[in-house]
Amino acid sequence: MAVKNQVQLITYPDSMGGNLKILNNVLLKYFSDVFKGGVHILPPFPSSGDRGFAPLTYLMIEPEFGTWEDIKDIGENFDILVDLMVNHISGKSIYFQDFLKKGIKSEYSDLFITLDKIWEDGKPVKEDIEKMSLRRTVPYSTFKIEETGEDEKVWTTFGKTSPSEQIDLDVKSDKVKQLLKDFFVNFSKHNVKIVRLDAVGYVIKRLGTSCFFVEPDVYDFLDWIKKLADSMKIELLPEVHSHYSTQYKLAEHGFWIYDFILPYTILETLINKSSEKLCEYLKVRPARQFTMLDCHDGIPVKPDMDGLIDTKEARKLVDLTLKRGSNLSLILSEEDKSEDGFDVHQIRGSYYSLLECDDDAYLAARAIQFFAPGIPQVYYVGLLAGKNDVENVKKTGEGREINRHNFSLEEIEQSVKKEVVQRLLKLIRFRNEYPAFNGKFKVIHTDEDKIRLYWHKDDIYCTLFIDLKTNKSVIEYIDESGKIAQYLI
Template identity: 75%
Template sequence: MTLKNQVQLITYPDSIGGNLKTLNNVLHNHFSDIFKGGVHILPPFPSSGDRGFAPLTYLEIEKEFGTWEDMKAIGENFDILVDLMVNHISMRSHYFQDFLEKGRASEYADLFITLDKLWEDGQPKQEDINKMFLRRKKPYSTFQIEETGEEETVWTTFGKTEPSEQIDLDVHSEKVKELLTEFFVNFSKNNIKIVRLDAVGYVIKKLGTSCFFVEPEIYQFLDWIKELADSLDIELLPEVHSHYSTQYKLADHGFWIYDFILPYTVLDTIMNKSSDNLYRYLNDRPEKQFTMLDCHDGVPVKPDMDDLIDTKEAREIVDICVERGSSLSLVLSDEHKSEDGFDVHQIRGTYYSLLNNDDDAYIVARAIQFFVPGIPQVYYVGLLAGENDVESVEKTGEGREINRHNFSLEEIDQSLEKEVVQRLLELIRFRNEYPAFNGEFKIKPSEKNEVCLAWEYGDKYCELFIDLSTNTTTIDYLNEFGQLVHDTI
């Protein structure tokens, strides 16, 4: 399929009004001309944890959210993007529960990575684990098999519990390939247009490596799954948090990638009132990207920004964000921290709050995002200029809940009355409709405290000018009569 070069929404299935039916109604009533690029619906599948990211199956929709018919109804008017946690599946899935009952006799046993698939004697070696990019203190979990009473230890990259809720899949297994094929066929039947390969960087486990984005094996898997997706007219979006050079390799391989560098770079631009780092970045980046400022996690720092930032300067930005109410996700492995000990993985907070709830600064941020080449995504909290949800963090103990507030219909109506939200909607409409965004991107010379970006396509031209000293945003463009319009956003 051909992706639409227009703005997409990112939302949980229950974050805008409570379920998929209500989401569809809200989209029609308020945002029919806003999210012409589509809707990324964060995991709507039955799940045992991690707010949908520990799925039991992709063949069903969680009953509390609705049905596949509700998904198809949204898909009639908006291209839908869904996640496939290609690295893992829930401990409570039918597949793993059968393994827990029967052990190696289970028909699903080969879906999982028992440690003897890595170490011949099944005993983990610490010197191998020390080289790995860890997401938990140890990358495996031990379970007791019901029928035999024996213990089985399987690979578990993610998960906060012990044993983990998220069980890694063995992508070398034909059983896993059959399962993924079944999931993709079901997506196609239900009119899913784009699939995000969540945590795809972790799928290859190879001793002596970091077990993250292991080359060339990662490309062999990606080529296989791309062939599958192409056969069903589904576009893929690999999700990889890594050094930017890794992202660029994916782009060179022909894949869409996420612009995980932009969110921090925009913060830096606004907080330091300097376009130097932004311009340096824009002069050397792939254009085939999905751009974002906020998402269900946090603003990426390490390892995404490695070699692009000075850690002392980064610490200053991080400290400002913390002063404004943000929290931090930290790198666990000493080997993957900076030499000076800088260990910030992500900054957690709503993007509006990161900018101190400053309307003008927020519009500056979105204007930069929309003028940077790529398909822009706007997270639902950012759409409604949401502020940090500290109460939800305290209630759940989950730091990421700071930017995961569920909006009632009343709260949506109230948010739409905010001036900053109306300004944002105006900006999105311009990004969706103005033809020049399908043309040539230009970085215009400007002073250090200014940003000037432009697009040209045939007789259409638009130019964004930002004065960072005052956070003033203006757009000049040629209208349908060839007249120059000067618009302050």
Template identity: 45%
Template sequence: MKNGVYLITYANSLGKNLKELELVLETYFKNIICGVHILPFYPSSGDRGFSPLTHLKVDPNFGDWEDIKRLSQKYDLIADIMVNHISAKSVFFKDYLEKGEKSKYADYFITNNKFSRRIFPIRKKTPSLLNFIEKTVNGFRDADKIFHNDGVNKTSLRNIYRPRTGSPFVPFLLKNGSIEYIWCTFTEEQIDLDTYNENVKEILKNYIFNLAKNGIKLIRLDAVGYAVKKRGTNCFMLPETYDFINWLGAIAHKNNVSILPEVHNHYSYQIELDELKEVDYVYDFQMSVLVLNAIYNKNGAVIKRWLKVRPKNIINVLDTHDGIPIVDVEDLLSKQEIIKTSKKILSNGGNEAKRASGDNSENVDTYQINCTYYSALGEDDDAYIVARAIQFFVPGLPQVYYGGFLAGKNDAKKVKKTNIGRDINRHNYTIEEINSEMDRNVVRRLMKLIKFRNNFPIFDGNFSVVQTDNKKFIFRWRKKSLFLETIIDLNKKTVKVNYLDGKTKKLKKIKF
């Protein structure tokens, strides 16, 4: 992967499809970005592509695999695999609803009975007597309402960690008239897969192989922290989950593809993931809130502490297709600071951000605030450039969400129309709108900053933070004869860079 700034976008957010996306990239972002993370471009029944019918096809509304291949020849491409779930409209789940236990896909999913009965989920064959005993016991569980809910022990249900309240088991009506309770971590449109099942693993292997042959260089493992379920645990980032991630990584590496696990939670998980043999990159989701907090308070002390302990193989993000991740800064900020920062984000984002966040507007994740990064900073151009400078000049590969590339504001109209909170940050730009947005001063300043970050070949060198008062950052990079110093003033909201020109060997200065 090239060490430069990457764009995150949907296939139809910068133009209507992949061909228009390519036109936009070549027209407006050529020689500015070095890679693109194209969010799920597969046929899907919901959640903007994250409820995939399959990963083996491109949604014909967006284009085809030839479009993906063509883009991969110009940019390093990143794509998603939803390892945790598949669409309720998929062939697999539709067949299960039709045939029940007789479906060849019946064991692909996690029923309440399977979860309740299996302390050790891997089982090639169930003896007849054990099967009879289990069905009898499960019948009692289903009938009991005192100690069980949906046939699952209430204590076990309370232990489960997921980004929604209530039981993960959703009732589905089968064709034969029976009701089965199926695990859905997020929504009833997203059916969790049983990752212990060897056939499910074979499907995931095929997905990786197919992406590799179509030019994908990095695969993001969406929601992988929830992928392994085990009774008596919280079903999040279990030891078996790390094994599963290593297994996926080994398959990817055989196909010359890197992996990036997506895990939102305490920062310690990112540190542990970074140490796994088969993991190539981890996210720094923490910076998103820490940068806002530093700018709000004009104090960078927490970021300076974080830079000392954060993982090495980092993807730097401030904004993504999800909201601003509050849960990721636990123990980096105090509870009081988290509440204070959250209130400031919502205050800057206006009433539309409040309506779009938390339990409102059909949110998949209640641990994030739905707001564009530019709006979270009160649409302050100088503060926005300061935020991006922090992101770009610390170690890691920076990714910028397409709305962030254009310093996008909250799309209140879209949220009102769809009642989907995250749509506040998912405006679809026409080519005409992009042309207009590129003329804004803040966008021109951002493009200047990105070009510098991508073209100065020092960011795989040695990095240090100069001791100074906490209203300033001084970041230094050295590589052989090259030198770069970034001075970021949180009080004045200024960004200055001093660097040694590689050609003239003279010290130069630049402001952004």
């Protein structure tokens, strides 16, 4: 199965109407000819936190969202992409609950990484931990085993609670490999066509390293899981937030990668009215990428943009986004911060709000995204030109909720009627249907305050022209009668 070179939607199972059945109805009613590339359904599985990203199992769908049959039904008309948190599973899962009861006597104990698998005596060494790329102050949690009353330390890369809710899996274990096989068999049975490997950069733990994207071990795991996915005609999309050179290594290994550089670069281009950095980047980036502007987290800054941004300039841009209502996710590890202390991990806010709800600027951003080689994904809030949900941030205390608004059916209906959304839908249809996007791409040299991107195939072509002074965008293309036509976005 090949990934379709057409636009995909990213949505939570409950963020467009409330559940999967309603999501299917919404897709068929409003977007049946829009998301020909498929739908990325953010984790619809039973989960103990992190809005689905701490799954208990992948063999069930959270009953509040629906059933596997609902997923299968959506898959009748749209290729489905789901996440597999390949690095960890929920502490509330049957596997870890059994381990909490019986400790190493549990039949599932080998799924997890007790510290004796890392340090012979099971005692963590401070010097080793200081070399690691940390997502928490220490990469393990202490749990009390019910039957023995003894404490057991287990590896937990992620998690905001103490002890963590997200328990790392030991990918070297045969039991974990069997579990992953079971999950893939189930995905295949229910029309899943693409699996995003979430947090795959953290799966290898080796002393003396950062325990992030440990080479060459990580490729051994990726090759194993790719063979598994290939046998079921499922495509893989590894998700790695890191310096762009890491992404490029994955691309060299034949994997699809995420273009985490594009969202910030497009924002910077539109705010600073300069296309220089964007055009240079578009000339050299790998083509086999999934592109996005917005997602359930935020716009990647560090470490994704390391070496590509001047931190003084980045600080100005970040300050401007804060004035426009965004909030920030910050780097925890001191050694991962810039020398001058710059520590912005992600800018969180709706892309539409970040561009001051300027329709032309927003459509220009989407046009650049759609013309960049790769598979474009549009996040549901961006699809509906949603604004920052500040109320939800106040209510939950979670900064990411600023861009995770749940739309009711009434709100969807109202949003679809908005001019900016109608213009976006027209642009998506053009991107899906115009044959030149399956040809060759070129950046055409132009003035710094303009952008000109070009696709051609056989005797047809389309050119995107953007005037950054006005944010007006025009596509010139060869129409069906062979004449030159213009489309004002």
